[in-house]
Amino acid sequence: MGPVKKKKFQLPKSLLEMKFMKKTKEQEEKRREDEDRKEMFSSEITDLMVSEGQRYVEEPSLVPLLNLREGRFSYHGFNKEIEQIMQAEESAKRDAEQMRLDAMKQEQEEKCVMDEDMALRMASLSKSVGLRFMNKRQRSEALSQDNPYKKVRKVDNKND
Amino acid sequence: MNGSSEGDVVVPGDVVRLTGVKGKVVLGPGLARTGEGVHATKCGVLRKGGNNIFYVDSRQKKYVPAKGECVLGVVTNARGDMFKVDIGSSDEASVSYLAFENATKKNRPLVNVGDVLFGRLLVASKDMEPELVCVDSHGKKGRLGVLPDGGFLFTCSLNLVRKLLRPECPLLEALGKQLAFELVVGLNGRVWLRTGSVRETLLVADAVLAYQHLQPHQVQHAVDQLIYQLSSS
Numbered sequence: 028m029g030p031v032k033k034k035k036f037q038l039p040k041s042l043l044e045m046k047f048m049k050k051t052k053e054q055e056e057k058r059r060e061d062e063d064r065k066e067m068f069s070s071e072i073t074d075l076m077v078s079e080g081q082r083y084v085e086e087p088s089l090v091p092l093l094n095l096r097e098g099r100f101s102y103h104g105f106n107k108e109i110e111q112i113m114q115a116e117e118s119a120k121r122d123a124e125q126m127r128l129d130a131m132k133q134e135q136e137e138k139c140v141m142d143e144d145m146a147l148r149m150a151s152l153s154k155s156v157g158l159r160f161m162n163k164r165q166r167s168e169a170l171s172q173d174n175p176y177k178k179v180r181k182v183d184n185k186n187d
Numbered sequence: 188m189n190g191s192s193e194g195d196v197v198v199p200g201d202v203v204r205l206t207g208v209k210g211k212v213v214l215g216p217g218l219a220r221t222g223e224g225v226h227a228t229k230c231g232v233l234r235k236g237g238n239n240i241f242y243v244d245s246r247q248k249k250y251v252p253a254k255g256e257c258v259l260g261v262v263t264n265a266r267g268d269m270f271k272v273d274i275g276s277s278d279e280a281s282v283s284y285l286a287f288e289n290a291t292k293k294n295r296p297l298v299n300v301g302d303v304l305f306g307r308l309l310v311a312s313k314d315m316e317p318e319l320v321c322v323d324s325h326g327k328k329g330r331l332g333v334l335p336d337g338g339f340l341f342t343c344s345l346n347l348v349r350k351l352l353r354p355e356c357p358l359l360e361a362l363g364k365q366l367a368f369e370l371v372v373g374l375n376g377r378v379w380l381r382t383g384s385v386r387e388t389l390l391v392a393d394a395v396l397a398y399q400h401l402q403p404h405q406v407q408h409a410v411d412q413l414i415y416q417l418s419s420s
Contacts, residue, residue, distance in 0.1 A: 083225070085214045087311070088253035090374065092215050092240050095352040098257055098372030099305060099330040102363030105381070109369065112330060 190224075193235045197227035197243060208239045216253070217243025246346045250275045250375035252311035257331070259340070259373030260319065262302045272304055275342075275375045278316045282306060286320040288328035296333070303334040303379055305371050334371060338381040339388050345376045347399045358398050361410040362391060370395075390417055 043052045086092060101109040140148075158166055190204030191197050197217075203225045205212055214220065217229035218241055227233070231245030250258070252274070260272035260280060269281040282304065287296035298304075306319035321331040350356065351372050359370065368382040368391055378395055382388045390413050401409060 082210075083212050083214055083220045085218075085220070087216055087251075088256050089215060089242060089349060090253075090256055092213065092236055092242060093349065094354055095349060095374075096354060097330055098348075098352050098374070099370070100359050100363070100372075101369040102359075103367030105367045105369045109330060 191227070191233055193233055193241075195233050196231070197233050198230050199226075199228050201227040203227055203233060203241070205241060211239060213240045215240060215242025216251075217245055244346070246344050248342075248344050248376060249277075250345065252276045252280070252308050252317040252375075254308055254311045256311075256374040257305065257307050258319070258375040259334075259371060259377040259379055260304045260306060260375075261340075262298055262300055262304060265298045265300050265302075270298055272306070272319055274317065274319070274373075275377065276317060280306075280308070280317040280319045282319040282321065286322060288322050288326065288332065298333055303338060303340055305331050305334055305373065305379075307331060334379055335381070338369075338371075338379045339392065340377060340379045341392055341396075342377050343396060344399065345374070347396070348372055348374055348376055348378070350398065351378075351395065355403070357403055357406045358394065358401075358410070361407055362394060365410065365414050366391065386417060 038048075038051065038055065042048060043055060089095065099109055100113065101107075104110065158169065161169065190202040192204050192206050197203065203218060205225060214225065215236070217227060217231060218225055219228045220226075225241075227243055229243045229245045229247065231243040231247075233241065234244045235241055252258075258274045258280075260274040262270055263273050263279065264271035269283055272280045272282055274280045284290060284295055284298075285292070286306075286309075287298075290296045304319065304321065306321045307323075308317055309320045310318040321328060321333070323329055323331075351358065352374070362368070366382065366387055368380065368387065370381075370391070371379040373379070378392075380388055380391055380395075382391060394410060394413055397409060398406070
């Protein structure tokens with residue numbers, strides 16, 4: 028989308044007229060039209076305007092933005108129909124909440140291995156797999172780092 | 188230029204700086220994109236709702252129709268194919284005689300001049316008159332339709348209406364525990380109310396109007412006081 032565009036290689040017209048070049052010809056025409064259009068309006072529409080236009084969504088009503096309720100209420104049986112609707116909505120809301128909680132609970136129960144245990148286990152696993160890709164010296168160094176007691180004994184032996 | 192940010196008072200024409208958002212931004216009522224920036228088109232406080240939603244919280248009384256909103260209107264002409272309904276906007280809304288539950292070409296709905304309608308705005312554009320419907324997409328009326336006789340219609344600011352319809356509004360629950368009533372709140376700043384007696388009607392109407400300046404924790408006390416007044420006199 029840069030302001031200076033390199034001139035692209037264009038296929039000769041005679042080639043485009045050939046039968047098997049139909050698809051390419053259409054593409055070429057479309058590209059040329061787009062370029063013409065862009066040139067025509069470039070004085071009025073900038074690239075920034077296009078990108079900003081996609082960024083903003085205008086919503087003239089506050090109802091979806093603030094989650095407003097539908098405004099008809101009845102209490103103590105004044106309008107049975109409306110109260111039925113209110114009750115149905117209330118129970119639907121409660122059910123949805125219950126379902127959400129149940130799903131969360133079930134997910135936790137299904138996990139017989141806790142996340143922390145899993146992380147610990149995988150960490151040690153990655154280490155042992157890593158060992159296989161080292162040469163002998165690296166491996167022994169890595170092992171001795173894990174178990175400093177071993178190293179200390181070795182040093183002690185030398186001193187003896 | 189230094190623009191206004193969240194929590195500032197804005198007047199029409201102010202440049203608005205949207206801070207702390209990436210990606211798409213939703214501009215609610217009171218904000219408009221002009222050229223390369225965002226400007227305020229209403230007086231009020233710039234608010235941020237949710238992650239990337241901005242709007243101007245204004246205390247206006249004039250209703251500007253917006254698609255999908257439920258409004259209360261008074262029928263001014265009930266003849267022909269399209270009824271005229273006054274919803275408080277600059278132009279009267281129209282509603283087709285087929286846009287009621289169980290209405291067919293042969294079975295016209297019973298609508299008279301002066302009836303109060305609760306309808307949803309199907310068309311709301313700058314250049315056309317608004318159009319209402321009293322059914323949902325399945326042809327069911329749900330909460331919409333012609334309201335029964337014996338109600339009391341009063342107006343309030345659009346701000347108060349939004350406050351009443353918020354999911355966490357404690358007022359209606361508190362009143363509903365003590366009194367029997369039916370209340371319809373239109374987003375065009377009209378409230379319709381029906382109770383068993385005139386005293387109760389006035390009381391609930393007072394409570395609704397007083398809610399404009401009440402904090403949520405003050406509501407229960409205010410309602411208790413009103414109920415005490417009702418029972419003592």
